[in-house]
Amino acid sequence: MSSPNIEDAFQGKWDWFQEVLGEPASKSNSRRLVRIKGKVRIIKSEKALNYKKHFLEQVNKPSEPIEGDVELGVVVWYATRRPDLDVSLIMDLLQDAEVIVNDRQIKIIRAYHQLDKENPRSLVAVRKLSDSLTSRLSRRLLRICALAKSKITSTSGH
Numbered sequence: 227m228s229s230p231n232i233e234d235a236f237q238g239k240w241d242w243f244q245e246v247l248g249e250p251a252s253k254s255n256s257r258r259l260v261r262i263k264g265k266v267r268i269i270k271s272e273k274a275l276n277y278k279k280h281f282l283e284q285v286n287k288p289s290e291p292i293e294g295d296v297e298l299g300v301v302v303w304y305a306t307r308r309p310d311l312d313v314s315l316i317m318d319l320l321q322d323a324e325v326i327v328n329d330r331q332i333k334i335i336r337a338y339h340q341l342d343k344e345n346p347r348s349l350v351a352v353r354k355l356s357d358s359l360t361s362r363l364s365r366r367l368l369r370i371c372a373l374a375k376s377k378i379t380s381t382s383g384h
Contacts, residue, residue: 240299240351242288242325248280249304249346252312278319285323292326292352297334299351303342311339316350325352334363 251274298320300313317329326332333355 238353240353241292241296242352244285244350246281246284246316246348246350247345248277248348249309250277250281250302250313250315250348252310252315274315277315278322281316281319282323285319285325287324291324292331292354294331295333295355296326296331297336297353297355298332299336299349299353301338301340301349303340303345303347305341305343305346307341311337313337316348320350320352 251271298313298317300316302311302313313335317332320326321329
């Protein structure tokens with residue numbers, strides 16, 4: 227598999243861009259059960275907690291958190307092929323680091339899985355979406371879904 231051209235992946239103007247050293251934990255696989263004051267709690271794994279600490283130490287916050295709908299671009303260089311591509315922890319940390327107000331603002335995600343055994347890291351970029359772009363993308367997605375549904379219906383004989 228060839229590497230994505232990073233310039234193509236991150237073409238255009240981005241409101242915030244950062245390289246973060248370290249390998250993010252998969253959020254779905256990074257929970258553990260612990261007993262706190264007699265109650266069982268689900269908390270982040272040690273790997274996820276360490277990544278959070280390092281992420282927050284490295285991030286250069288914008289002067290104000292980015293508001294409104296945003297697009298997220300991420301290239302993750304993992305040390306091995308084993309991890310699934312999962313940027314959900316990075317999404318949470320963008321909120322924790324006050325890069326964005328809330329991770330629900332993220333409406334488009336471009337994510338790439340790469341390998342670098344010597345230097346696992348992520349390039350993370352955020353850009354504000356205009357209302358007109360969000361509307362155009364929503365209409366385009368609805369047309370694609372309608373087309374796919376009609377093809378499925380026509381091939382299934384209904």
